[in-house]
Amino acid sequence: AQSVTQLGSHVSVSEGALVLLRCNYSSSVPPYLFWYVQYPNQGLQLLLKYTTGATLVKGINGFEAEFKKSETSFHLTKPSAHMSDAAEYFCAVTMDSSYKLIFGSGTRLLVRP
Amino acid sequence: NAGVTQTPKFQVLKTGQSMTLQCAQDMNHNSMYWYRQDPGMGLRLIYYSASEGTTDKGEVPNGYNVSRLNKREFSLRLESAAPSQTSVYFCASSVGGNTIYFGEGSWLTVV
Numbered sequence: 001a002q003s004v005t006q007l008g009s010h011v012s013v014s015e016g017a018l019v020l021l022r023c024n025y026s027s028s029v030p031p032y033l034f035w036y037v038q039y040p041n042q043g044l045q046l047l048l049k050y051t052t053g054a055t056l057v058k059g060i061n062g063f064e065a066e067f068k069k070s071e072t073s074f075h076l077t078k079p080s081a082h083m084s085d086a087a088e089y090f091c092a093v094t095m096d097s098s099y100k101l102i103f104g105s106g107t108r109l110l111v112r113p
Numbered sequence: 114n115a116g117v118t119q120t121p122k123f124q125v126l127k128t129g130q131s132m133t134l135q136c137a138q139d140m141n142h143n144s145m146y147w148y149r150q151d152p153g154m155g156l157r158l159i160y161y162s163a164s165e166g167t168t169d170k171g172e173v174p175n176g177y178n179v180s181r182l183n184k185r186e187f188s189l190r191l192e193s194a195a196p197s198q199t200s201v202y203f204c205a206s207s208v209g210g211n212t213i214y215f216g217e218g219s220w221l222t223v224v
Contacts, residue, residue, distance in 0.1 A: 009153065034213075043117075043203060043215040044156075090155060100146070100171065101213055103155035 002027055004093050006104035014112045019063075019078040021107050023091030026072065033074040034092040034101065035065055044090065050074065061085070086111045115139050117216035119204045125222045126194045134189040134219050136204030142214075144207045145187035146171075147179060149200040150218075156203065162187055194223045 007022040025031055032051050036044040048059025055067040065076045074091060091104040117138045126132055138145065143164045148156040148171075158171030162181040176198060178190045187206075191198055199222050207213040 004155075036215075041218075043217045045215075046212050049212060100158055100161055101156075103148075103157070105153055105155040 002031070002093055002095055002102050004091050004102055004104035006089075006091050006107050008107055009105065010108045010110065012110040012112060013081045015083055016080050019076070019081045019085065019109065021076040021089050021091075021109065023065075023074045023076065023104060024072055025074065025091075025093045027093065027095050029095050030069075031093045031095040033065075033067060034094075035059065035063070035074075035076050036090045036092060037061075038088045038090065038106075040087075047076070047089070081109075081111050083111050083113065085109060117204055117206055117214055119202075119216040119219050121219060122217070123220045125224060126191075127224055128195060130194050131190065131192050132194065132221075133191075134202055134204070134221075135186070136188060136216060137186045138204075138206040138214070139185065140206060140208075140214065141184070142206035142208045143184070145181065146205040146207075146213065147177075147187070147189045148203045148205065149173065150203060151200050159189065159202075191221075194221075196223045199223045 003026045005024045034049045035047040048057045050057045050067045058064045063078045088106045088108045090106045092101045120135045146161040147159040150156045160179040162168045165184045180188045202219045204216040205213045
């Protein structure tokens with residue numbers, strides 16, 4: 001069965017510091033991988049996705065993620081955190097023809113001034 | 114530029130009452146989904162519809178029914194609400210394996 005594990009339910013960084021949110025997946029076939037962001041009381045917005053091709057994927061708001069098959073990981077990074085990045089981030093995977101997304105439990109990013 | 118629209122946004126139900134959450138998308142997507150979000154558990158798939166006329170169970174279908182009324186609309190019904198169904202519900206849609214777009218959520222409390 002496919003699954004997603006996000007390490008750390010809360011991550012706290014200082015404004016201007018590196019953001020690293022971890023995501024590992026389990027899959028028996030090549031997956032499609034996604035990162036979504038959720039601001040308070042709102043729906044989910046796509047940050048970036050990996051389907052095929054280049055393993056380093058760039059998304060909106062300066063975020064990027066790298067697909068590492070050997071490590072079954074898809075960690076999300078941003079070189080310099082901004083206060084507006086404070087939100088909850090969800091990693092998700094899909095790998096079958098129905099394109100159902102399976103989500104991780106989420107990581108809440110706190111940005112300290 | 115509506116995207117995925119859900120109604121109602123907030124609802125309080127008594128145990129045993131029934132209600133239907135409505136969802137409509139204007140992006141001509143084939144696939145539609147209903148998820149529930151609970152603290153610390155991410156989003157879990159309740160039901161999905163890969164195309165008009167088809168529906169399938171997701172991870173947590175018990176206590177729910179769905180109807181894919183047409184290509185645009187996908188409703189979720191709680192026949193006899195239970196406190197365990199207190200949650201935030203998200204409707205979503207997609208075309209094929211491409212990006213899934215979410216509505217803004219429906220907050221449901223069952224007392």
